[in-house]
Amino acid sequence: MNLSREFIAELGKRFAGDLRLDVASKILYSTDASMYQIEPLGVAIPKTQEDLQAAVELAAKYKIPILPRGSGSSLGGQAIGEALILDCSRYLTSILEINPEEKYALVEPGVILTDLNRAAAKYGLTFGPDPASAERATMGGVIGNNATGAHSILYGMSADHLLEAAVVLSDGSLSQWGMVNRNSESGSEKWR
Numbered sequence: 159m160n161l162s163r164e165f166i167a168e169l170g171k172r173f174a175g176d177l178r179l180d181v182a183s184k185i186l187y188s189t190d191a192s193m194y195q196i197e198p199l200g201v202a203i204p205k206t207q208e209d210l211q212a213a214v215e216l217a218a219k220y221k222i223p224i225l226p227r228g229s230g231s232s233l234g235g236q237a238i239g240e241a242l243i244l245d246c247s248r249y250l251t252s253i254l255e256i257n258p259e260e261k262y263a264l265v266e267p268g269v270i271l272t273d274l275n276r277a278a279a280k281y282g283l284t285f286g287p288d289p290a291s292a293e294r295a296t297m298g299g300v301i302g303n304n305a306t307g308a309h310s311i312l313y314g315m316s317a318d319h320l321l322e323a324a325v326v327l328s329d330g331s332l333s334q335w336g337m338v339n340r341n342s343e344s345g346s347e348k349w350r
């Protein structure tokens with residue numbers, strides 16, 4: 159399968175980031191930390207959230223598989239595939255907010271876990287789950303893999319610490335998902 163000229167042209171008009179379709183880039187992105195190797199269809203490196211939304215929307219329109227990627231430190235081949243790779247690790251790297259009172263952080267998906275922990279340490283806080291790859295792993299990948307580490311018994315897994323996520327749906331729209339009404343009468347947790 160190849161990316162069609164129509165798709166590339168339409169994405170090019172709406173995408174501020176880098177679009178790499180050369181053989182060298184495809185080979186670079188054909189591996190992660192697993193034993194597998196699969197050449198992707200291409201690599202899109204979004205600069206903004208709008209870039210991500212445009213890529214997802216147009217991929218759905220042209221029926222192109224997509225694969226978000228952080229640092230590619232996955233051990234089971236999660237970060238490779240015959241798809242358009244969406245590399246969130248290059249530009250989407252901002253820690254938008256750390257709120258020490260309410261003990262949460264708002265980050266873009268490409269933030270490296272160790273960088274978040276360094277910033278949070280100023281307030282005596284840490285993310286908790288500590289994969290051994292923390293110096294490379296991005297928050298998007300940590301959450302995508304539900305990573306944990308040596309202190310999992312004490313701090314749990316990444317999913318236990320995810321309060322909300324801004325999710326790009328297949329039509330390119332943005333949806334905010336999070337737990338609401340934790341103490342509803344039925345005792346069940348509700349999601350919006």
Ligand SMILES: Cc1cc2nc3c(=O)[nH]c(=O)nc-3n(C[C@H](O)[C@H](O)[C@H](O)COP(=O)(O)OP(=O)(O)OC[C@H]3O[C@@H](n4cnc5c(N)ncnc54)[C@H](O)[C@@H]3O)c2cc1C
Nearest residue numbers: 228229230231232267289290291296298299300302305306
């Ligand atoms: C030396 C080494 C040590 C490791 N130690 C541990 C450990 O102790 N504990 C542990 O749990 N794991 C460990 N891992 C595995 C891996 O590093 C972690 O799972 C890490 O969380 C992956 O982060 P990443 O940024 O490399 O993600 P990637 O490998 O790039 O992606 C991981 C998954 O998340 C998805 N993803 C990435 N970004 C997004 C996004 N923005 N939106 C939606 N989905 C996204 C990808 O599609 C993929 O499915 C280790 C790996 C290595 C190489």
